[in-house]
Amino acid sequence: MTTAPHWLIIGAGALGRLLAARLTERQPPILIGRRASADPLVMTTPEGQTNRYHVARLTLAEAPSQPSLIHVTTKSHAVAAALDELVARVAPDTPLVLWQNGFQAQPLATRRWTGPALCAVTSEGAYTQGENEVVHAGHGLTHLGHLEGRYRELAISIAAELTAAGIETRACDDIRRRLWHKLAVNAAINPLVAIHRIRNGELRDPAYQPHVEAIIDDVATIMAAEQIEPPDIGWPAHIWGVIEATASNRASMLQDVLAGRHTERDAILGPLLEAARRHGLSVPALERLWDDTPQ
Numbered sequence: 001m002t003t004a005p006h007w008l009i010i011g012a013g014a015l016g017r018l019l020a021a022r023l024t025e026r027q028p029p030i031l032i033g034r035r036a037s038a039d040p041l042v043m044t045t046p047e048g049q050t051n052r053y054h055v056a057r058l059t060l061a062e063a064p065s066q067p068s069l070i071h072v073t074t075k076s077h078a079v080a081a082a083l084d085e086l087v088a089r090v091a092p093d094t095p096l097v098l099w100q101n102g103f104q105a106q107p108l109a110t111r112r113w114t115g116p117a118l119c120a121v122t123s124e125g126a127y128t129q130g131e132n133e134v135v136h137a138g139h140g141l142t143h144l145g146h147l148e149g150r151y152r153e154l155a156i157s158i159a160a161e162l163t164a165a166g167i168e169t170r171a172c173d174d175i176r177r178r179l180w181h182k183l184a185v186n187a188a189i190n191p192l193v194a195i196h197r198i199r200n201g202e203l204r205d206p207a208y209q210p211h212v213e214a215i216i217d218d219v220a221t222i223m224a225a226e227q228i229e230p231p232d233i234g235w236p237a238h239i240w241g242v243i244e245a246t247a248s249n250r251a252s253m254l255q256d257v258l259a260g261r262h263t264e265r266d267a268i269l270g271p272l273l274e275a276a277r278r279h280g281l282s283v284p285a286l287e288r289l290w291d292d293t294p295q
């Protein structure tokens with residue numbers, strides 16, 4: 001998948017910019033945002049190097065109508081509007097890759113889109129600076145697959161291209177489980193750091209540890225009811241391990257709060273609370289978190 005027509009990346013936030021910069025040397029993508037720009041895209045790598053990339057940056061109205069693949073890197077609450085525009089512009093069998101947090105937008109988009117809709121779960125760390133910059137804060141691992149295990153060869157092909165571009169990616173058949181696992185981690189980290197405006201590692205402080213533990217307990221209860229297998233090391237070790245590994249990170253919800261943007265509270269906490277209600281579970285820590293988290 002290295003020739004025209006182009007890959008489109010819809011959503012010019014941190015993840016969209018990271019993908020655009022990394023893919024440019026392999027196959028020039030087109031980055032779709034609210035405004036077109038001729039300015040170079042500047043990326044700072046985890047190793048501290050600063051590179052400039054000439055990436056086509058257009059609005060969706062200016063983009064070609066026959067892309068070979070579309071990466072949707074918007075926030076969860078913006079996916080439905082993006083699909084509305086895409087339905088009117090591109091062929092219905094065009095493959096999508098959904099990069100959202102939570103487990104809300106992905107099932108809806110998978111049911112609605114008539115073509116292949118793959119889901120990505122990534123631990124790549126990135127944040128924006130200004131209108132034209134992205135900081136690739138840390139290398140991670142991305143998993144890619146279809147919620148029903150379909151389109152295996154497509155997932156393998158896309159994963160190979162992303163890996164060659166510096167985003168290590170593996171095709172998988174259990175993306176639903178991986179999405180729920182990331183949802184659990186996000187629920188334990190993102191709302192708390194957004195509420196208290198702290199970096200991930202500060203959750204290890206005695207003032208915050210009991211809150212994290214209570215959230216982990218509620219999440220584990222929900223996951224058991226949903227028959228989602230826990231990580232091999234168990235939920236507490238898994239979540240605290242992520243906090244340790246991302247100690248210096250500013251989580252995406254914290255970035256949204258600091259920038260005055262709408263947060264992904266609904267996408268991250270909503271599916272967990274909906275599952276708790278469906279199973280008749282008491283989850284007081286998550287209920288409090290819902291009330292306290294900025295929208």
